[in-house]
Amino acid sequence: MGNPTGFINVGRALPTERNAGERLIDWLEVYEEIPQADVEQQASRCMDCGVPFCQSAKSEFAPAVAGCPVNNVIPEWNDLIYRGRWQDAVELLHKTNNFPEFTGRVCPAPCEGACVLGINADPVAIKLHEKEIIDHAFKQGWVVAEPPASRTGKNVAVIGSGPAGLAAAAQLNKAGHMVTVYERADRIGGLLMYGIPNMKLQKELVQRRVDILAQEGIVFVTNTEVGKDISVAQLETDFDSVVLCIGATVPRDLPVAGRELNGVHFAMDFLTANTKSLLDSEHQDGAFINAKGKNVVVIGGGDTGTDCIGTALRHQCKSAIQLEIMPRPPEQRDESSNPWPQWPKRLLVDYGQKEAIAVQGQDPRQYLVMTKKIESDGQGNVKAVHTVDITWQLNDKGQMVPQEVAGSEKIIPADIVLIAMGFMGPEGGLVAQFGLEQDARSNIAAQYDKFATSKPGVFAAGDGRRGQSLIVWAIDEGRRCAREVDSYLMGKSYLP
Template sequence: MGNPTGFIDVARQLPEDRDAKERLIDWQEVHEHMSEADIKEQASRCMDCGVPFCMSGKSQYAPAVAGCPVNNLIPEWNDLIYRGRWKEALLRLHKTNNFPEFTGRVCPAPCEGSCVLGINADPVTIKHHEVSIIERGFAEGWVVANPPKQRTGQTVAVIGSGPAGLAAAAQLNSAGHLVTLYERADRIGGLLMYGIPNMKLQKEVVERRVQIMAEEGINFVTHTEVGKDISMQRLADEFDSVVIATGATVPRDLPVLGRNAKGVHFAM
């Protein structure tokens, strides 16, 4: 906690949105970026709480304590941002999160809802710090392929390339297993690619990570529906383990007034 009075002196601030007239003619992300000095000032608002509820989403107290579901080490990287130690912040962020560039853009941020500062003021801008750290990492060239030093000789098939399948593939590959990921669509990413719109998550951001994962040794197989183009039995025979991460794919209907009005469609 570099600035003990930051939470009193500094008001919460987020990046401006791009000009509405400009946004009308494209589908790109809505927010502008903030200067490093401003992000540092925002990070100084973190109180480094003794019990940081922001990072306690996955614990014996969940769901009563509903902070970050991946237990991101939030006060640590808030402090590292404040001190300008961005590379260390990136290392701490990657300890708990395979894809901070996705969560930093589209996560609903239960961390901010649980931030202690939010009791009597506006919470710390945690989500914006997360995306700022990882984008700084990419800009500096710190985020590069890091293939495992040794292979175990074990093989795993992962079915489905949404965030669940991608995270499973990344973890298993980093443990040294040889991972083949099967996806029935033409592109990798699941609903990151074909659900969440560009204005929240540009597709280049997904492709950038998939490219790194391929360089780390993960074999991506698209246009292949397991159960149709390739049987489950064949995967069970050819691989030591199979992970099923196929998502829901079933739309949830909402039987409310106006449901049958013209132009009301399922998002998926």
């Protein structure tokens, strides 16, 4: 490394967050820009650690053991930006990651969880460096369309335009195949476009990359649901291979009394409608679930729950509360039960919680709380959420189960209830039409690193195959799947 003592002399530093009061009146990114010289200095913290655990992750160990699923060669591009060789850095970054402008913003950075420096100090700010490399490259005009020099004559259909679908399409197009991507929504991007709010990922960044892919020869077809607007039989006739990247979009429901009331919504319905209305009309069309002046209760944690809190606050909600059934994580990693390089399980205060603290004076999250029922106002609308505190105890089968704490019942006023309890698997209709086998969790049955389904010529990648996961794992699967499809079509593949 260029500065062998950088990790000793330089402390970890991240961009300044915009003032909460300022950012709650717009939908722009949370962070200020950071000077290029500061990024180069931060890159000097990367150690000559011998074995860079940051740049590799095993699918069979995810998410327990951290590391980068797309195998970014992190020490190398840290060294390059420390030396000011930014163009070399982006070329190296693009060799392993098709969309670093996405992962550099919304990935939870498992690479940092595996950073060797993180054993006894703050890890290297790898995610920041990834974002800054690609942002600088776009500003300099270094990222341009690179269509393949020749075509193979093979046609591939990719169903779904989320990160897995886009990664698979990008790689297959590089191999010279003609690729058509089908998306049932009106915009390309899937989760990237409608599942992640603007303040985390500006949609012009998604469209910018989609435009480049289109210039490289990929055909994008929107407002088209395969199995409905175009038949599976037609697809199999028109294409030499099909790649299913349909995601795990069936939400986990909340089976309690009052679930059917007006004002109770799945979190993704809330987030999707908000972003679409924002993009279509800057919310002037009113075609979204408006939390203005409402008491909002989010049931469930994770990124989706945080996004619901941040979105509701930007609507100027009256209050925002987040209920989590799991215990409050510790402030610091427990080295005895959660040692490095496992993913560090510790309390994180994300942008949505920070904004709620600024507005409401306290963290919106309440831990070890279970929802018992949702109360009606007598006219079919939600009025309140009834909860009880719980503890987790072992039953006679050795399973951890929730036990209610006597006398801990509460009633929380609510005008909107958002269910953010994760996802169960892919929607079954299209899977059934293709006649594909599914695993015990209803995911499409296809072995990792092979991605071939039970039907010849049909492949699957991303959350629809592996279950709900990270964007970076979706990109990894899309890339690896593309290599298998290329081999199926051509007998061998030179894709990475």
